[in-house]
Amino acid sequence: MTSDPKESGEFGLIDTLVTRRPHRASLYRPCRVAAGDDAALLAWLAQPVITTDTQREGVHFRRDWQTPFEIGAKAVSVTLSDLAASFARPVALFVNLGLPPTLPGAVAEELYDGLGHALERYGCDLGGGNTSRASELSLDLFAVGEGQGRMPRRTDACPGDLVCVTGPLGLARAGLRCLETQETRYPELVKAFKEPAARFDAAEVLRKHRVRCAMDISDGLAGDAGHLARESKVSLVFDLRPDMAHGALTDWCGATGEDPLAYMASGGEEYELLFACNPDTLAAIEADLPGVMCVGRVTDRSGSPLSGLPDDASSFEHR
Ligand SMILES: Nc1ncnc2c1ncn2[C@@H]1O[C@H](COP(=O)(O)OP(=O)(O)OP(=O)(O)O)[C@@H](O)[C@H]1O
Ligand SMILES: Cc1ncc(C[n+]2csc(CCOP(=O)(O)O)c2C)c(N)n1
Numbered sequence: 001m002t003s004d005p006k007e008s009g010e011f012g013l014i015d016t017l018v019t020r021r022p023h024r025a026s027l028y029r030p031c032r033v034a035a036g037d038d039a040a041l042l043a044w045l046a047q048p049v050i051t052t053d054t055q056r057e058g059v060h061f062r063r064d065w066q067t068p069f070e071i072g073a074k075a076v077s078v079t080l081s082d083l084a085a086s087f088a089r090p091v092a093l094f095v096n097l098g099l100p101p102t103l104p105g106a107v108a109e110e111l112y113d114g115l116g117h118a119l120e121r122y123g124c125d126l127g128g129g130n131t132s133r134a135s136e137l138s139l140d141l142f143a144v145g146e147g148q149g150r151m152p153r154r155t156d157a158c159p160g161d162l163v164c165v166t167g168p169l170g171l172a173r174a175g176l177r178c179l180e181t182q183e184t185r186y187p188e189l190v191k192a193f194k195e196p197a198a199r200f201d202a203a204e205v206l207r208k209h210r211v212r213c214a215m216d217i218s219d220g221l222a223g224d225a226g227h228l229a230r231e232s233k234v235s236l237v238f239d240l241r242p243d244m245a246h247g248a249l250t251d252w253c254g255a256t257g258e259d260p261l262a263y264m265a266s267g268g269e270e271y272e273l274l275f276a277c278n279p280d281t282l283a284a285i286e287a288d289l290p291g292v293m294c295v296g297r298v299t300d301r302s303g304s305p306l307s308g309l310p311d312d313a314s315s316f317e318h319r
């Protein structure tokens with residue numbers, strides 16, 4: 001069967017895309033009926049956890065920067081990242097795909113190869129979706145997960161806790177800057193932008209240590225920590241030092257004159273987990289989770305919700 005939508009039509013394309021879903025070997029498949037029927041059938045979930053995300057051409061990705069495979073795989077990681085931040089296991093992903101009429105069918109197929117590859121990696125099924133004509137390539141994604149005990153909340157940071165992250169900050173934002181300036185000497189930064197991971201591995205460690213307050217960093221530390229401080233009604237006092245910067249960020253900042261602290265504070269799309277816990281818990285987590293960093297502490301609310309970040313630190317905003 002041809003895969004060009006002009007020749008095979010919407011239905012042919014959907015068949016071709018759906019065959020790209022991961023083939024699950026596991027005996028336990030909480031997604032009992034996956035993509036292909038009128039609706040998906042999920043097994044009974046004790047704690048269903050649901051999240052949604054959007055990826056739009058020109059806003060979240062550019063086809064002259066990223067291959068369709070990379071765009072598909074990243075769309076899965078950024079959507080499932082919110083399940084990781086909720087300590088939930090991924091069950092099913094639903095994808096509403098907007099396709100410009102001029103887009104070659106092969107692009108949609110490669111996009112679905114990327115989606116399928118990432119779904120396989122995270123052990124998640126393709127529950128279904130929808131395909132329609134659109135002015136730009138876009139994906140609206142919905143994910144269902146299964147909660148594992150107490151869901152961490154943005155409301156639960158307590159004075160005396162430490163503010164921590166599960167990995168390096170600012171790399172993806174620097175990678176985006178490299179793409180914008182056509183700088184090719186820092187592949188590690190560009191990879192951080194193009195291939196973020198949903199940190200289910202880190203989430204499992206935090207869950208095991210009964211962390212009560214966590215979220216993923218999509219809009220940048222300053223913005224996401226601001227949400228956490230406001231929701232928990234506390235202040236966060238940061239202590240970011242240049243020696244906490246990842247080597248690739250330090251090198252790039254050395255060459256460009258950019259400030260590593262500004263990138264660590266105002267990054268975005270890291271998809272690392274930001275969490276708060278008491279010092280004893282952090283000591284135990286450090287033994288299980290290499291790369292975890294303490295970046296500040298939680299105090300009673302006094303004055304501004306955030307301090308210790310560069311003055312012009314800001315988060316990514318769509319408007
Ligand atoms: N249009 C909307 N209608 C209803 N709820 C919304 C809407 N936009 C956002 N929200 C809710 O507001 C909260 C914050 O949304 P936001 O998109 O900033 O989530 P996030 O996890 O911080 O970021 P990201 O989407 O990048 O993962 C979430 O609970 C989300 O479900
Ligand atoms: C072409 C292009 N330009 C800029 C960016 C940067 N960017 C877009 S959305 C976002 C925050 C998270 O998004 P959301 O809150 O919608 O999940 C960031 C940092 C990009 N990825 N691609």
Ligand SMILES: [Mg+2]
Nearest residue numbers: 082085216218
């Ligand atoms: Mg989030």
